[in-house]
Amino acid sequence: MLKAVKRFHGGIHPPTNKSTENHESVEIPAPDRVVIPMRQHIGAECIPTVAKGDHVDVGQVIGESDAALSVPIHASVSGMVEAVRPAPSASGEHIMSVVIKSDGKQTLSPNLAPVTTSDPAEMIKAVRASGIVGLGGAGFPTHFKLTPPPGDHFDVLLINGAECEPYITSDFREMIENPRNVIKGIELVLTMTGIKHAIIGIEDNKQAAIDRLIKAAEDRPAIDVMRLHTRYPQGGEKQLIYAATGRKVGMGKLPSAVGVLVLSVNTVSAIATYFLTGMPLVRRRVTIAGDAIRQEKNVWVPVGISLQKVFEFCGGFQAPPFAVIMGGPMMGVAQFSPENTILKQTNAVLVFSQKSVNTIPESACIRCGRCVEACPMNLLPFEMNQLIRHGRYDEAVELNLLNCIECGCCSYVCPASRYLVQSFRFGKAKVRQLKSASKLKADAEMALKAKGLDDNSKEGIKA
Amino acid sequence: MNDFFLSVGSSPHIKNRQTTQNIMADVLIALSPAVLMALIYFKLPALWLLAACIGVAVLSEYLWNYFMKLPQTVGDLSAVVTGALLALNLSPLTPFWAGAIGSFFAIIIVKMLFGGIGHNFVNPALAARAFLMASWPVQMTTFPGLDAKTGATQLASLKLGNPLPYTSMQLFLGHNGGCLGEVSALALLIGAAYLLIRRVIRWEVPVIFILSTGILTTAFSKQGFMQGDFLLQILSGGLILGACFMANDYTTSPMTRKGKIIYALGCGFMTFVIRSIGGYPEGVSYSILLMNLLVPLLDRWTIPKTFGEEKQHGKKDVKQSA
Numbered sequence: 001m002l003k004a005v006k007r008f009h010g011g012i013h014p015p016t017n018k019s020t021e022n023h024e025s026v027e028i029p030a031p032d033r034v035v036i037p038m039r040q041h042i043g044a045e046c047i048p049t050v051a052k053g054d055h056v057d058v059g060q061v062i063g064e065s066d067a068a069l070s071v072p073i074h075a076s077v078s079g080m081v082e083a084v085r086p087a088p089s090a091s092g093e094h095i096m097s098v099v100i101k102s103d104g105k106q107t108l109s110p111n112l113a114p115v116t117t118s119d120p121a122e123m124i125k126a127v128r129a130s131g132i133v134g135l136g137g138a139g140f141p142t143h144f145k146l147t148p149p150p151g152d153h154f155d156v157l158l159i160n161g162a163e164c165e166p167y168i169t170s171d172f173r174e175m176i177e178n179p180r181n182v183i184k185g186i187e188l189v190l191t192m193t194g195i196k197h198a199i200i201g202i203e204d205n206k207q208a209a210i211d212r213l214i215k216a217a218e219d220r221p222a223i224d225v226m227r228l229h230t231r232y233p234q235g236g237e238k239q240l241i242y243a244a245t246g247r248k249v250g251m252g253k254l255p256s257a258v259g260v261l262v263l264s265v266n267t268v269s270a271i272a273t274y275f276l277t278g279m280p281l282v283r284r285r286v287t288i289a290g291d292a293i294r295q296e297k298n299v300w301v302p303v304g305i306s307l308q309k310v311f312e313f314c315g316g317f318q319a320p321p322f323a324v325i326m327g328g329p330m331m332g333v334a335q336f337s338p339e340n341t342i343l344k345q346t347n348a349v350l351v352f353s354q355k356s357v358n359t360i361p362e363s364a365c366i367r368c369g370r371c372v373e374a375c376p377m378n379l380l381p382f383e384m385n386q387l388i389r390h391g392r393y394d395e396a397v398e399l400n401l402l403n404c405i406e407c408g409c410c411s412y413v414c415p416a417s418r419y420l421v422q423s424f425r426f427g428k429a430k431v432r433q434l435k436s437a438s439k440l441k442a443d444a445e446m447a448l449k450a451k452g453l454d455d456n457s458k459e460g461i462k463a
Numbered sequence: 464m465n466d467f468f469l470s471v472g473s474s475p476h477i478k479n480r481q482t483t484q485n486i487m488a489d490v491l492i493a494l495s496p497a498v499l500m501a502l503i504y505f506k507l508p509a510l511w512l513l514a515a516c517i518g519v520a521v522l523s524e525y526l527w528n529y530f531m532k533l534p535q536t537v538g539d540l541s542a543v544v545t546g547a548l549l550a551l552n553l554s555p556l557t558p559f560w561a562g563a564i565g566s567f568f569a570i571i572i573v574k575m576l577f578g579g580i581g582h583n584f585v586n587p588a589l590a591a592r593a594f595l596m597a598s599w600p601v602q603m604t605t606f607p608g609l610d611a612k613t614g615a616t617q618l619a620s621l622k623l624g625n626p627l628p629y630t631s632m633q634l635f636l637g638h639n640g641g642c643l644g645e646v647s648a649l650a651l652l653i654g655a656a657y658l659l660i661r662r663v664i665r666w667e668v669p670v671i672f673i674l675s676t677g678i679l680t681t682a683f684s685k686q687g688f689m690q691g692d693f694l695l696q697i698l699s700g701g702l703i704l705g706a707c708f709m710a711n712d713y714t715t716s717p718m719t720r721k722g723k724i725i726y727a728l729g730c731g732f733m734t735f736v737i738r739s740i741g742g743y744p745e746g747v748s749y750s751i752l753l754m755n756l757l758v759p760l761l762d763r764w765t766i767p768k769t770f771g772e773e774k775q776h777g778k779k780d781v782k783q784s785a
Binding site: 008009012014166238242248249250251253320321322323324325327329330331332333334335336337338352354356357358359360363364365366367368369370372376377378379380382383399400403406408411412413414415416417419421422425 | 467469470471472473474475476477478479481482483485486536539541578579580581582713714718719762766767768769770771772773
């Protein structure tokens with residue numbers, strides 16, 4: 001077993017609340033209906049390949065895109081396509097979705113077959129076909145990560161088993177229940193990328209998982225298990241890479257710039273499952289927890305199931321639900337409706353009563369400096385917050401606003417409950433907007449110049 | 464099952480229990496041993512002065528918010544802290560009306576006019592002390608003595624070359640010269656230890672401030688190089704009170720660790736200069752006020768390098784380590 005090489009600056013120790021860590025995963029019965037959005041990943045939206053009235057089987061492709069940064073989407077239940085229409089999604093947008101009415105039989109698609117190729121390029125293609133995205137929450141297409149951008153090359157595969165967010169035990173349960181599958185997935189990734197060394201980073205409060213994986217990787221010299229300090233955000237990509245290798249990923253850079261490929265435990269395990277059985281990513285383990293849900297559980301759910309169905313499976317509510325969070329309490333997205341559906345990258349759904357959620361209105365910053373101490377990116381949150389509130393976005397960017405990972409440490413420790421992360425999101429969006437606006441303006445001016453139009457006619461065009 | 468509303472907010476959805484109010488409550492708890500010692504040694508005059516300072520501070524902030532139609536902020540207890548600190552910085556012979564005027568000045572002029580909590584550019588209690596000192600210098604520098612009604616403080620005696628009224632042990636445990644908050648160094652240190660354990664303050668400012676003052680005054684004393692009395696210097700006057708409770712006031716001290724160190728060294732140096740060269744025996748409050756003014760500059764000079772930007776060449780590192 002390896003030990004962490006470095007300790008990142010800042011970070012916090014929120015109560016871990018891993019109340020579901022000993023809850024063995026259970027399978028939810030197939031729901032009568034699933035709503036599967038055509039974009040669950042970062043990248044191009046898929047185009048539905050089925051139409052209303054079609055019959056689909058489990059694992060059948062229902063959405064596909066030609067774009068490199070995209071993955072196909074598969075049916076998670078067997079039955080009939082009831083509608084293909086835009087539906088509200090977890091992110092708050094309306095996204096084209098395929099609604100499938102289940103026939104309850106869960107018949108498998110006849111096209112499913114194990115992957116037998118050992119050619120790296122073919123294997124990476126297979127990963128794309130499996131529909132796998134980063135299952136830790138980001139939803140970045142995995143096949144895209146497997147090929148480093150030109151000029152970079154990988155020398156370490158880092159498996160993220162930190163699971164530093166409170167409540168979530170989805171990765172932990174995978175390491176406990178399927179350690180061999182995790183190791184198999186790592187070996188597959190090592191083969192397809194040509195990386196020689198893999199490190200599985202696990203926080204030291206998950207000793208059981210560390211033991212299981214050490215045992216499973218006993219006769220695999222290329223795979224090491226690393227004990228990491230328990231500190232949020234240990235699982236943040238840049239923090240994890242720094243802790244495990246001592247390398248720092250610069251602002252706006254990808255992990256590949258320092259030769260590291262980071263994948264989560266569930267992601268590599270899903271790759272193994274696909275290669276062994278041919279079953280694409282149509283279901284996932286979700287931690288259901290929080291003080292308002294009656295029975296906390298780790299549940300295998302089909303992608304596209306509504307939150308409502310999952311809540312019913314967990315015995316409903318024992319307290320009035322105040323907030324439903326998809327993901328962890330530090331970085332998860334608050335849901336506006338129980339009709340929203342679970343996506344590929346949803347690792348947890350937390351149901352909180354009012355007392356568990358921070359609802360304290362913000363008061364004046366007292367400049368206590370706790371945010372500066374807590375920031376794992378070594379930023380000045382209080383100062384950026386002030387600048388953004390005054391519309392001084394350029395100055396906030398000078399203070400490296402764009403290096404903020406939105407981990408929430410600053411807001412967590414702020415005694416004045418300042419809306420820090422919220423302001424940084426707003427600031428970043430504003431910066432992007434201003435950038436594209438100024439680019440548009442520059443482009444327009446170029447075009448006008450090319451046409452030999454003067455300022456007066458420009459006014460005319462604007463009007 | 465659908466008859467509920469979900470609240471939607473930006474992450475993070477959880478927060479620790481710390482609030483401005485309980486930080487201020489911690490400071491008050493930390494000040495209580497010193498307040499207790501003041502009450503034991505000076506009795507009723509101390510009580511009146513504390514009551515006048517705290518009462519007027521809270522009332523001023525309340526009325527300001529009320530008449531300016533601002534959200535009421537007295538609940539954050541910061542006015543109580545300001546009032547208590549001002550009283551602890553005054554001689555027990557100060558008339559209570561002077562304390563009241565000082566409190567009003569601290570809250571209204573120094574704090575509220577600049578935007579309230581978090582926006583004052585100097586420490587309100589210290590600014591009020593300086594204001595009172597300039598306005599009523601006689602009342603403000605009359606201190607109780609051992610036998611007679613009034614007497615010289617340790618540092619004043621030292622400055623004039625007179626025999627010292629107290630031993631260092633008395634300064635540490637408790638004596639009745641000086642301001643309310645200067646009775647016992649031990650009581651102040653117990654409070655400071657509490658704040659350190661509760662992580663309300665960091666060690667840098669108090670430790671560096673006290674040590675740098677002590678070392679400089681010892682090294683360059685009138686008696687010759689390294690001939691000064693280190694213990695006497697750090698135990699007397701308002702040094703411990705200032706270093707532990709005033710200099711590290713959040714709003715008026717730097718945000719970064721580097722800034723805090725420079726700031727504390729500056730405070731120590733200024734105290735040394737005033738005590739050794741200046742005409743005034745005590746120097747802590749003015750040195751803190753002076754350094755308060757430099758905080759925006761210190762903050763600007765000590766902007767930390769963000770993660771990953773310390774070295775500009777991420778790729779070089781890989782080649783070295785690979």
